[in-house]
Amino acid sequence: MRILNVHAHFDDFELTAGGTFEMWRRALGTELSARVLVCTDGAAGHHSRTREETAWIRLVEQKESAKIGSYDFQLLKLSDGSSFSEGGLLTRPVLASLWKAIRAFEPDYLFCPPLPTDPLMGVHTDHLTIAEAVRRVAYLINVPHAFSDIYPTDETQSVPLKTPVILNVYDGYMFGDNHFDLAVDVEDAFPVIAQCAYCHRSQFQEWIPWIGRHEIKAPTTFDEWSLALRQRMARQRQDMGIGGDRALEFFTVTAWGAIPTLETLEQDFPSLCRSHSQLGALGRKLSRWGVL
Template sequence: MPAQRMNILSIHAHFDDYEFTAAGTFEMWKRKLGRRLRAKVIVCTDGKAGHHFQTREETGRIRLQEQLASAKIGGYEFEPLRYPNGEVPREACLQVTTDLLAALWKAIRDFEPDYLFCPPLPAAALAGIHVDHVAVAEAVRKVAYMINVPHAFTPEFPADETKSKPCNVPVILNVYDGYMFGANSFDFTVDVEDAFPKIAEMAWCHQSQVREWLP
């Protein structure tokens, strides 16, 4: 009997979110399953906001290259989320719209993950939030039921009209969100100390953020 394969998917708002939330768990699974694991990261905004001296276009281009470098080190697939019209959502103003739900629906159905990791919804009224993180969290929650609903968003993706088939529905896990601090409680933790050097190497790819902006 052939060994069973597993698909895991991380959906986040920004370039560098994955490295600081789910990368360690992905790396531990990768070491355990080897080639039987297929891992993918989807970023839902264009990365053009948040740099002190680069232009928007330069910032977006640099951050895309940084994520691709991280993907090469981490051995995962990377894809920017695209609306039905082909555009990547704008950073800093992401909203839950039909186009965002449709884009997530298609991306999830195309990959068919066994486990899907995404940001959490705020757990307290006074929790710190980032508008893009909350939008991704809310959108994944709202589209979850529709993952296995044929034709739910074929008005946005007409080519999928002829591809109706049962779709694997993933277990959805919320990662820790540092913006929320203590308000974002957790149910369980994963010890990723053994993977920390790899996590640091991937995170260090994001020079435009960890050296040029955040300091």
Template sequence: MSKIKAMSIMAHQDDFEFTAGGLFAMLRKRYGTDLELKIIATSRGASGHHEMGPEETFRRREKEAQKSASIIGASYECMKCLDGFHIRGQVMPDINVLGGVWNAIRGFEPDYIFCPPVISNPLAGIHVDHYNTAWAVRMVAYQLIVPNAYPTINSNTRKRMGLPLIINVDDPYADESSFHVAVDISDTYDRKVEMSSCHVSQVFEWLPWTNNEKAPTAESFAKSFLDRHRNVNKKYGMDDNIPREFFTFTKWGRLADEKDLEILFGSEVITGNAGKFIGTRQELSVCKIWKES
């Protein structure tokens, strides 16, 4: 069996853990060495700190992301653009950034990409880096199979590549309430907390500062993190305490099929009408609870 390859492309170093860390940890548990995981941050994440300058922030965030990724045996990278440099400042989907995303994907050849959604509601708030990372993935998606779409920064541009399935994660800035799959991540929730806690400069320093709150202890962070999951559940119409992650299948790359559901989420329990969104343009709410087989 060839290895399953799953990739996260998100704006900041800690976005992945918050939205898909539980699922990736479950995939590692399920597939062991038959799985390759790659985490990409499109931005340097260097603006977000109230005491450190951009360079120091960037260096710390890189180390934190690497430490977190290593917990589930994933590799981590801050994306390089077409010109060979990281994005400076905000993510804007120009040709330099699009080429960077295109090369990052073609370099890894993922079966699955997890990224933020393109927000269509004009009343919804956005984070410029999340929003434009979503746009960038969407904009390069078809051209992933076009070998000369972007000038090369690696040697893989001539190869044939199949389209990956591109899956949107929950975006805390978006006002979305539809999803295809809700995954019970109880089995790997502790791992998710451990990974998220690696981002000390964020969760124990920057985020509390932005909210004008006292820095949490490890214990109070764990409690507020679970509250966060409860609130996400509520947003999607589930009023309970089960930690979940929510996913929506796009048609940016290839279409999802039943096999993808089995590979990513297992086959134990499916509620709702999972079959109907496959190959259609309908956005159906489907609740699917993953259990280890």
């Protein structure tokens, strides 16, 4: 089982899919290969550090998180070795590097941010760019010569590559425009999510309170951070119309990649919360897509 998280920034993974990855690791152990692909270099996200210093700190923080979460971390690099910067436009070289990174890992499941269905929602340019990038590259994953101008190849005996099932994660920048098919119970993984996320202290202790677009108050200790994370997850659950107090993560199945069956999803996903997942509607959606 190979699972890949593709998102814009350092910390996005922990706040959207970190618990699911942890539950999957516990269920499968060494049978699981988990990778987190961060697509921007993080250099822009600070108010009192240089771009170089910020980018370096973000790398160190993500590597620390990867060690705790036992996942492989990769920073997206363009063909010339440079990084994609925040606020950047979706260019052909960016699509090509994403295409190459997905093909190299060949995931069964790929997690990425969603696109808004309402133009009043979806304010974060980088989240939108990466969501759009995954959608635009999805069909090309199994097209060997799609970007041979950037990654030259003259193969004439291409081996088919697996196209993953692509799911959208919950996105706080969607405000009222989040949806979900699957709810995963990540309560048991909460301590690990909190520890992984706590690695990103240059963000939630320094940057996020400064930018002021979030409700997280700057925590000064791990316990304060855990509480803030609990409150954040409670708001997400509330947004999805779900009561209770267990930690949940939410995913929507797209038709961008392979179309799974409901049975496969139920079998593969660890710790699926059957009472809150919308399995009936999802089953009908997948059956319809499966015959189109």
